[in-house]
Amino acid sequence: MFATLMGTWWAWVILGFALGVLEVLAPGFIFLGFAIGAVVTGVLVGIGVSAGPAALILIFAVVSVLAWLVLRRVVGVREGQVKVWDRDINDQP
Structure with a gap:
């Protein structure tokens, strides 16, 4: 049954749209690549x-x-998106 479902085009497209919805719920371009692949x-x-x-x-x-x-x-x-900390808050002055 699973192999038959994998051979249908609409199952892949539905998986792609479901992964696209998951990307909206958890943004960060994590699931979007998988959605495009599906x-x-x-x-x-x-x-x-x-x-x-x-x-x-x-x-x-x-x-x-x-x-x-x-x-x-x-x-x-992007440039400046990641903060690099030079000292720890627990360091003694």
């Missing part, structure tokens, strides 16, 4: 790319990592 995998299955469950998971993983790296490069950590 939607792209769904589109590939929808246009007729014939692959087994292991190949679909591999496609999902590779596209997700690439999407995450692109998102990290485009909207990643």
